Amino acid sequence: MRPVKLSIVLEWMESEGLLDTSDITQIVKNVPDAFEIAGFASVDLAGDADASFWVGDTVKSETNANGFASSLLGKVHAGLLFVPRGLAVDLSVAPSVGCIVPVENPYHAMVRFLEKFAGEPAGAPFIAESARVHASAVVEGSVGENAVVGPGCVIMRGATLGAGCVLEANVTVYPNVVVGENCVFQAGAVVGSRGFGFYEYGGVRRPVPHPAGVRIGHDCSFGANSVVAAGFLTPTTIGDHCHFDSFVQIAHNCRLGNNIYMASQSAVAGSVIVEDDVEFAGGAKAAGHLTIGKGARIAAKAGVTKSVPAGRTVSGFPADEISRWRRSMVRLRQMGEK
Structure with missing residues (x-):
């Protein structure tokens, strides 16, 4: 995918009804205005500029993310992490995550993100x-x-x-x-x-x-x-x-x-x-x-x-x-x- 500014991602999510504006002040942690999301990966493999999602400790998922414990979030390095809205997540347990985004359905949010920003790889023949x-x-x-x-x-x-x-x-x-x-x-x-x-x-x-x-x-x-x-x-x-x-x-x-x-x-x-x-x-x-x-x-x-x-x-x-x-x-x- 082409790199996209985090602020643009959040604005798009708000316009699509995926993000409650009241959450925004709670989720961004000292992220520079120019910070970009450049890729995507599963929560256990995500890098500092990747988008990923977490479904909680016990919720099952079609993506083999089942049972990824909150105690492991300290090892996650995602740039953008979708988590369930209403789930008590202390931001200090994920110090290496640039932006935690509470949403109604993290799986759905991740799919919509991919549909909007992943696109087809560039490159000439x-x-x-x-x-x-x-x-x-x-x-x-x-x-x-x-x-x-x-x-x-x-x-x-x-x-x-x-x-x-x-x-x-x-x-x-x-x-x-x-x-x-x-x-x-x-x-x-x-x-x-x-x-x-x-x-x-x-x-x-x-x-x-x-x-x-x-x-x-x-x-x-x-x-x-x-x-x-x-x-x-x-x-x-x-x-x-x-x-x-x-x-x-x-x-x-x-x-x-x-x-x-x-x-x-x-x-x-x-x-x-x-x-x-x-x-x-x-x-x-x-x-x-x-x-x-x-x-x-x-x-x-x-x-x-x-x-x-x-x-x-x-x-x-x-x-x-x-x-x-x-x-x-x-x-x-x-x-x-x-």
Whole structure:
């Protein structure tokens, strides 16, 4: 996003009915008139010039901000922090926050802020001289040395494709996607599309914007029609040497490590952490907000509903340790034959 003065943000919030004018004198703490908000991040990762939000100690949130305790606010470094109106927040518990803004619904305020100020990343197209771009491709972002962009591909403004990458055909790369070197995307792959996230406000379900984009490491491959969704406040991330078959879905806010393999039609829901060396067999799925430990194996068609310890192999639905699941299947068949 482009930097915007804090005073402009507050004026806009007041005009939109998001900010009660009686709160203004209580929230700004020695902030210079020229102070600007230059970005956004989750409350645990926010920097001094970032906007963020906090939902309170116990209120659940769709953004994995559940249970962020007020005792931790002393470590927060946000420039602008939305908090629930009426919540007793002693400003001294967040000494490194430039401006605390009490609002009716912090989640809604954060979404509206993003819709107003995040915008699309700026930047002129750049194509390295050694890159090969098909005449039918549309390139508004940056393409590195020796990269290949095939027919029908679209690289949107604010996207960066590293050296040696290959986009085979009809691949779409959205804004704020950064791809490392030597990655391959087969036909129809989509990277950085808006995640499937909604929240309810005023009796209406509203879409959540996902402007944080995607970060992909080096030497990865993506099968035909695979999808990597963009993050909400922090990017969806994928490490190095990860390989995904066709029709693989990686949802918003996921964090994948290195050396991960996912077979066709496997998927991870939003905010899943996948540690290094994990393998998903065909059709395996993981529910959201889980951790798949280092070296875990998820058998074909398994449905993971809780976190999987490192090194564990699981199968079935709900997924269980594979030897126990096999014994359970034998017992079921025996019962069925009686």
